[in-house]
Amino acid sequence: MKFKSDFLNIMNERGFIHQASDLAGLDAKLSEGVCTGYIGYDPTGPSLHVGHLYTIMMLRWFQVCGHRPISLMGGGTALIPDPTLKDKTRPLLTPESIAGNIESIKTVFSKFLTYGDGPTDAVMVNNYDWLGGARYIDFLREVGTHFTINRMLTFESVKMRLDRELPMTFIEFNYMVLQGYDFVELYRRYGTVLQMGGSDQWGNIINGLELGRKMDGAALFALTAPLLTTSSGAKMGKTEGGAVWLNADQCSPYGYWQFWRNTEDADVGRMLKVFTDLPMDEIARLEGLGGAEINEAKKILAFEATRLCHGQEAALAAAETARKVFEEGGVGNDLPVAEVRRADLMGASVADLFVRAGLSASKGEARRLIEGGGARVGDVLVSDPAGQIDGAFLSAGGPIKLSAGKKKHVLVRVIES
């Protein structure tokens, strides 16, 4: 498939397109001139994670192709629990925590998009600006008349609750109305004609699209990206039980680099397409590398992805640390550092040390790690969990490298108090 617009061509060849409302119409619209498009993010946590990055890259390409991206923070909708496909109602977040989350998340966007006042500069908006002060009766009269309950009941998230006779509260039921209204508001304020998002947002996006047509007669478009999974079927962006965060204070550049470095062979090509802006022919070359050579592609993926999120310098440092640690078996500056008080180590066992350093969740776990032959102190295998820590060793000065398994390393720095 070949499009007139650069944006859709890129989306297509890089695997960002899952569903679209009117591809031909959108293509025509995009090739006419500068368009404005948005993606909404709910600030329900202090950081976005790799799962969100997929759609952030869509905004990035949108801007690169000469359009104006809007990152919408759902400061208003986050006050309303999104009806989950799970059985339970999400807990209500406080306005304070949402405001804090927004501040924390904002910093990430500026890494990927260029904000400003120019025609294709990105804009950051918060739907609390229009939802927060909305007057109930007015809103119902203006917007509520366009939603039929009949239709709302057919939505998957609603249907599932009702089918299982689980409670769905009225506040949750309102979520889709508010989110749909965002599209109208952004159309009015910025002439926004396109909403993008993950495939799970399709229903919500279409709601907004139809609302815009009914209320303003607007020709709006929807574009969603497929759910991204690894070849093994796991949801993308989870590692060691936790999400891979985009904020540096929640996931260090080195940890981020490692996440990408550990991509499965079969996924390297797709990840390069989605999470880097390397040219397609370069990606094709990297993808074609066989056997152990594909490790080079993974390093490039890790570097490029880290560069986008944390900057060139941090990416270089992370790569250098990884080289020292994995290729030389040494120590790198970027390894996580755990500070442990000297007093806490007096008479402590090796197992205690691993717990203090955060490499093991409990002493029992540390014991198993050590007994299983997975623990190293200063690159020396330790086998006795109850073994005492050599005091002289600890006071020798420089930090000591602890390793749990082959990939997890922490530098322990002993502090006095």
Added chain:
RNA sequence: GGAGGGAUGGCGGAGCGGUCAAUCGCACCUGACUGUAAAUCAGGCGUCUUCGGACUACGGAGGUUCAAAUCCUCCUCCCUCCA
């Protein structure tokens, strides 16, 4: 409103008076093999421990018993069928 069924570790799902910290699968962790990959194989997978054990756990609260995840009562929440 009536009649049944169920709530077990991150998830799924056994157990139905002692031998149950609880079979098994998934997920997760470690080791081997490798390429910081996948697949495979092996081990582990509540907390503490002087490694003898101790403690906390099977929706919640009581009770029966030498002994309960298992039996009884009440409560909460879910599911199915009938109105």
